[in-house]
Amino acid sequence: MAPLETTATILSPGQADEPQAVLLGSGVILVSWDVPQAVHASAALSAAQGHSVAPAASLRLSRTDGGTRLLWATRCPESGPLHITLSTGALGSKTSLAIQPDTVIPVAGSDNLVQGLDEQACETLISTLLNVWSGLFRLRRDGMFIECLLGLMRQPASTSEAATIVARAVGDIVLLQAALPPRFGEIDAIYCVGRDGLRRLPGRPRRGPLGGGREMVHLLTSGKYLAGREAFVVFAGSEGLQVQSLAKSEPQPLPLTRWLREQTKRAPGLREHLLIGLSDHASFGKAAALEAQLSVPLKPQRVGANTSGLAAEITCAISTPAGTLLAGWLRDPLNLVAGIAAVVSDGTIxxxxxxxxxxPIVVEGPNAGRVSGTGFATLAPSVGGDAPILQPRFRLLLKSGAFHPLVPTPQPADPAEARAVALRAVPPQHVNDKLLSEVLAPVIADLHAKTQTHIGQPHVRVIGTLIARPKASVVIPLYKVLDFLRFQIAAFATDPWFRKHAELIYVLDTPEQATEVDHLLTGLHLVYGLPMTLAIMDRNSGYARACNAGAAASRGEILALVNSDVIPTAPGWIEKLAERLDNRRRVGAVGPKLLFEDGSLQHAGMHFARDHRGRWLNHHYFKGMPRHYAPATEERFVPAVTGACLVMPRALFEKVGGFSDDYVIGDYEDSDLCLKIAAAGRKISYVPDVELYHLERKSMSLNPEYMKGIAWQYNCALHTSRWGDMIASVMNTYTRPGRPRSKAA
Known part of the structure; x- marks a missing residue:
């Protein structure tokens, strides 16, 4: 074994020890040099004969005797001797060190590394090894380095409480619990050091008061990093380190659901924090968080009427990334209430x-009576971003400084059901523009977008033998109401042009009716011999998505979008409408005259007009007038036609992107499509000599979310914000309602 060769030149008082070289890890040399004086500048390391030393790192550590321990780490040379010069600065000590290729270098021992160091220096050494050198020299799985680290951990861990795995979630996810000393400061990272290596633990820690200035930390993290016969958990922060041994856990720690039931009542916000952490695990997190909440729901809490008459309840608390839609009511006859507060995931209020x-609203009062109360709504901060938090928590604040906890019943986890709750959160007569735009719209938009992402491809069934090359495709969405199908199909079947040139596509938007509809259409096919296609959506998706799915399945050059409650008065209707699609005059869409069942006018084209709140509303020309009302018999260009019967080239439908599917449930999609057609430079024509009956909104009336009114207001506001300027421009081309300047004929 060749010795280490050193040559020392001391330029300051005192005698420095000779430098020592040890192996910190495989292929990594650690040079240690104790000097008697305090060194305040960076210590230098340089190689002889112009050779570079890279990577290299240095560290200064204070000794208890007032001196300094200087450490340098570098890679072992691949060939030839290593000649390096160590220096404490321009006016300090300097020495040279030569390491020959055949030199046997001892392994670093933890006791020697910390011998003579003060407590702060020991923390600095451990912190540097964990945070910097382990990555710089790729030592996180190096057995030699890990053995040294474990030795460094044992002494500080012996003076602190052990960290414990207190619960197991799903998969390998466990809940780690540990106590931090007073004034620990911010946590920058949490590490686990075990026989199998050094790892930074994933997850976000949550801290809560423990008493005596100490804090309890909970971390939902991967249990595979916390296995082994000896392991330490290290909390690293700007104010220092906390090293704790990992207590040997029970073979089967408590399930997280049971732990939540028993423990989280004492820590506001901890439950939400853990559910958010669980949701972050992409493969199963959100499902596990939902299951935990459904298995262990919070007990709903309201303030029941007492002798003071005070009462309050949260009726809606839908949490989304856009915020938490909070709605409820209170009754406060003695003016005791100061306000409402939310408990957020970090425990703050x-x-x-x-x-x-x-x-103002009317609520249940004493003795089953009805009394006046105050409804309230706001957009609270999001509890967990995209995490599914079903029971956000709130407080009814009292002027005395006390509070009453308010916890809603579990809110719907399904986006469509949650959207339905949001659409009923506030009585529609109390929804003004500010409440709609600031509180309701962000949450409704987020939930509606989620309902669209949950929709899969429709199941398509062909009934009968389809014609080979249809000229036109008639797409009809179905929602609950099937009363008119017999009459509609009978009218189609007795139309020679329809039978020869059109394909019929029904899109069922209520898949729970699939068996009933399939049976009905099959029977009607056997009666009339009219082939048809049935596309069954995998869940309710709304008018726009259903129509787009039908259009995607179509084959004809002409696309006719028709409601299920529209019935032709005579054959040849689709042929006549298709003939009006004149490309030379840039006609992009046409619509017929629609009649109520009593023969009066339902539709003779659409136009737009502002209401008292400045919103653009859709209006039907001459609605309710007699069937042969003279102005309604004139073929002309119009701003829009209804989607109850709209005929256009399929290529143009695809070019403009079909129906916009961000309107809720079904309204304004048709005028939105017409405005997209106009924006593409095409005109829209009303054709009065084609007449069909339209039993208006028979299916829409069965949708309670729409008929409550908020959905309509939301759609109207969205339509106005998107198209307001263009609508104003379009309407300027008309001299007065119902009398456009330009004619289609």
């Missing part, structure tokens, strides 16, 4: 009082 929208 967010006062919502100044942001509440209030409105």
């Amino acid at each position: 967010h006062d919502l009082t100044s942001a509440l929208h209030r409105y």
Whole structure:
């Protein structure tokens, strides 16, 4: 074994020890040099004969005797001797060190590394090894380095409480619990050091008061990093380190659901934090978080009427990334209430009082009577971003400084069901523009977008033998109401042009009716011999998505979008409408005259007009007038036609992107499509000599979310914000309602 060769030149008082070289890890040399003086500048390391030393790192550590321990780490040379010069600065000590290729270098021992160091220096050494050198020299799985680290951990861990795995979630996810000393400061990272290596633990820690200035930390993380016969958990922060041994866990720790039931009542916000952490695990997290909440729901809490008459309840608390839609009511006859606050996931309290929208309502009073109260709604901060939090928590703040907890019943996990709750959150007569735009719209938009992402491809069934090359495709969405199908199909079947040139596509948007509809259409096919296609959506998706699915399945050059409650008065209707699609005059869409069942006018084209709140509303020309009302017999260009019967080239439908599917449930999609057609430079024509009956909104009336009114207001606001400027421009081309300047004929 060749010795280490050193040559020392001391340029300051005192005698420095000779430098020592040890192996920190495989292929990594650690040079240690104790000097008697305090060194305040960076210590230098240089190689002889112009050779570079890279990577290289240095560290200065204070000794208890007032001196300094200087450490340098570098890679072992691949060939030839390593000649390096060590220096404490321009006016300090300097020495040279030569390491020959055949030199046997001892392995670093943890006791020697920390011998003579003060407590702060020991923390600095461990922190540097964990945070910097382990990555710089790729030592996180190096057995030699890990053995040294474990030795360094044992002494500080012996003076602190052990970290414990207190619960197991799903897969390998466990809940780690540990106590931090007072004034620990911010946590920058949490590491686990075990026989199999050094790992930074994933997850976000949550801290809560423990008493005596100490804090309890909970971390939902991967249990595979916390296995082994000896392991330590290290909390690294700007104010220092906390090293704790990992207590040997029970073979089967408590299930997280049971732990939540028993423990989280004592820590506001901890439950939400853990559910958010669980949701972050992409493969199964959101499902596991939902299951935990459904298995262990919070007990709903309201303030029941007491001798003071005070009462309050949260009726809606839908949490989305856009925010939490909070709605409820209170009764406060003695003026005891100061406001409402939300409990957020970090345990802090967010006062919502100044942001509440209030409105008068009637609520249940004493002795089953009805009394006046105050409804309220606001957009509270999002509890968990995209995490599914079903029971956000709130507080009814009292002027005395006390509070009453308010916990809603579990909110729907399904986006469509949650959207339905949001659409009923506030009585529609109390929804003004500010409440709609600031509180309701962000949550409704987020939930509606989620309903669209949950929709898969429709199941398509062909009934009968389809014609080979249809000229026209008639797409008809179905929603609950099937009363008119017999009459509609009978009218189609007795139309020679329809039988020869059109394909019929029904899109069922209520898949729970699939068996009934399939049986009905099959029977009607046997009666009339009219082939048809049935596309069954995998869940309710709304008018636009259903029509787009039908259009995607179509084959004809002409696309006719027709409602299920529209019935032709005579054959040849689709042929006549298709003939009006004159490309030379750039006609992009046409619509017929539609009649109520009593023969009066339902539709003779559409136009737009502002209401008292400045919103653009859709209006039907001459609605309710007699069938042969003279102005309604004139073929002309119009701003729009209804989607109850709209005929256009399929290529143009695809070019403009079909129906926009961000309108809720079904309304304004038709005028939106017409405005997209106009924006593409095409005109829209009303054709009065084609007449069909339209039993208006018979199916829409069965949708309670729409008929409540908020959906309509949301769609109207969306339509106005998107097309307001263009609508104003379009309407300027008309001299007065119902009398456009330009004619289609």
